[in-house]
Amino acid sequence: MNYNWNWRIFWEPSPDAVGTYMDTLLSGLYWTLATALTAWIMALILGAIIGTVRTLPNKWLVRFANGYVELFRNIPLLVQMFLWYFVMPELMPTAIGDWLKAVQNAPFITAVLCLGFFTSSRVAVQVSTGINALPRGQKMAGTALGLTQMQTYRYVLLPMAFRIIIPPLTSEFLNIIKNSAVALTIGLMELTARARSMQEFSFQVFEAFTAATLIYVLVNVVVVNLMRLIEKKVAVPGFITGGGK
Amino acid sequence: MINFDFDVIERSWVYLFQTGMAFTLELTGLAMIGGIVVGTLLAMMRLSSNKIISTVATTYVNLIRSVPLVLVIFWFYFLVPYIGAWIIGANEPIRVGAFTSSLITFILFEAAYYCEIMRAGIQSIPRGQVWAGQALGMNYWQTMGNIVLPQAFRNMIPVLLTQTIVLFQDVSLVYVLSITDFVGAASKVAQRDGRLVEMYLFVALVYFVLCFGLSSLVKRLQQKVAIIR
Numbered sequence: 001m002n003y004n005w006n007w008r009i010f011w012e013p014s015p016d017a018v019g020t021y022m023d024t025l026l027s028g029l030y031w032t033l034a035t036a037l038t039a040w041i042m043a044l045i046l047g048a049i050i051g052t053v054r055t056l057p058n059k060w061l062v063r064f065a066n067g068y069v070e071l072f073r074n075i076p077l078l079v080q081m082f083l084w085y086f087v088m089p090e091l092m093p094t095a096i097g098d099w100l101k102a103v104q105n106a107p108f109i110t111a112v113l114c115l116g117f118f119t120s121s122r123v124a125v126q127v128s129t130g131i132n133a134l135p136r137g138q139k140m141a142g143t144a145l146g147l148t149q150m151q152t153y154r155y156v157l158l159p160m161a162f163r164i165i166i167p168p169l170t171s172e173f174l175n176i177i178k179n180s181a182v183a184l185t186i187g188l189m190e191l192t193a194r195a196r197s198m199q200e201f202s203f204q205v206f207e208a209f210t211a212a213t214l215i216y217v218l219v220n221v222v223v224v225n226l227m228r229l230i231e232k233k234v235a236v237p238g239f240i241t242g243g244g245k
Numbered sequence: 246m247i248n249f250d251f252d253v254i255e256r257s258w259v260y261l262f263q264t265g266m267a268f269t270l271e272l273t274g275l276a277m278i279g280g281i282v283v284g285t286l287l288a289m290m291r292l293s294s295n296k297i298i299s300t301v302a303t304t305y306v307n308l309i310r311s312v313p314l315v316l317v318i319f320w321f322y323f324l325v326p327y328i329g330a331w332i333i334g335a336n337e338p339i340r341v342g343a344f345t346s347s348l349i350t351f352i353l354f355e356a357a358y359y360c361e362i363m364r365a366g367i368q369s370i371p372r373g374q375v376w377a378g379q380a381l382g383m384n385y386w387q388t389m390g391n392i393v394l395p396q397a398f399r400n401m402i403p404v405l406l407t408q409t410i411v412l413f414q415d416v417s418l419v420y421v422l423s424i425t426d427f428v429g430a431a432s433k434v435a436q437r438d439g440r441l442v443e444m445y446l447f448v449a450l451v452y453f454v455l456c457f458g459l460s461s462l463v464k465r466l467q468q469k470v471a472i473i474r
Contacts (some may be wrong), residue, residue: 003327
């Protein structure tokens with residue numbers, strides 16, 4: 001094999017005027033994290049609402065929430081990206097559509113919206129699974145204490161449900177970071193896109209991809225440990241959720 | 246508002262399905278078979294009592310699972326020609342077609358996910374069955390092939406199929422290599438005719454119908470298979 005390895009490439013100046021190739025990759029990491037974190041907050045909020053609705057007694061609300069989940073689960077993420085980026089501005093009234101097309105950071109906003117909705121459907125499934133995993137007595141106890149349905153969810157069911165689903169939520173969090181790479185198709189310069197542009201400019205394919213891979217693995221390790229810490233911190237004594245001890 | 250022109254679908258659907266969807270389905274089918282075979286081998290390696298073998302498999306699975314598919318697609322796109330050259334002893338990186346390259350990528354990527362499913366399947370078989378096999382004088386491969394794997398596989402069929410639906414959706418990402426899969430074909434037509442809205446809505450609809458239908462079937466199957474114990 002005759003491939004010229006050059007690991008010092010990272011400290012050579014890159015043509016995109018950010019600085020060295022290392023700076024290129026780090027700016028990619030910044031956008032990956034910014035996109036993933038913003039979308040994650042959105043997904044958690046939406047997912048908690050939709051997931052709760054899926055467990056309510058109202059049949060029509062449940063149907064709506066199930067439809068929401070199926071809609072976002074059965075279309076590939078790439079196609080959803082295109083729908084948000086190319087199709088949505090056209091379907092809006094002309095003024096809003098034009099504004100959307102001209103807005104700065106359009107790829108970032110689109111990616112956040114797309115990933116947020118996409119992941120919220122997955123979070124919703126976890127949340128309703130968590131609520132259904134609780135003993136029925138908890139809901140009844142809430143009612144017996146005179147709490148309204150809203151209060152029962154807010155003070156009794158949701159705090160317990162969220163503790164139960166921390167492990168699956170961790171993997172959803174990892175997924176949203178990985179999925180943010182799909183946003184390179186709409187022009188978001190996140191980590192994978194930066195590695196690709198570094199490869200195109202420097203011809204050092206394997207160095208660029210190795211660095212990107214290592215950064216992703218590192219982010220993964222950090223997230224996993226952080227979530228483990230949170231799980232320990234919020235564990236309810238005497239209530240075994242698996243991650244406690 | 247814009248005026249829709251759904252004629253574009255009528256004009257191009259033969260191309261969309263015969264070229265695009267055919268590629269997507271072929272890749273999905275072959276990658277599923279390859280992925281399950283390699284994934285099962287990986288699962289057996291992970292559960293091996295040999296420390297080195299299980300560490301190698303665990304590292305591979307964890308590494309693949311922590312990297313985005315898009316990056317893996319790029320990795321293999323550039324790596325496969327070099328590996329090919331290394332295998333046949335050539336000096337120059339060999340030429341590899343788009344289909345072969347993406348097939349190898351998806352087999353090796355999805356194998357990591359199928360591995361975790363098969364591992365759960367193998368672990369769901371009571372240990373006593375393995376001991377019974379050994380007591381009958383069977384060796385490792387006989388116990389695995391005749392006793393453990395058939396049951397593990399049967400228990401996991403719904404999960405394996407769900408993963409295959411995920412794979413079917415993931416295949417759309419070969420778009421980043423400008424390959425003409427279903428999405429690739431649609432976006433080529435869309436850009437040629439300037440009909441992005443109609444084309445992407447149509448693509449979304451086709452995927453939704455297919456994936457929703459398949460996952461409903463899997464759910465039914467799950468209820469049938471679920472009562473083994």
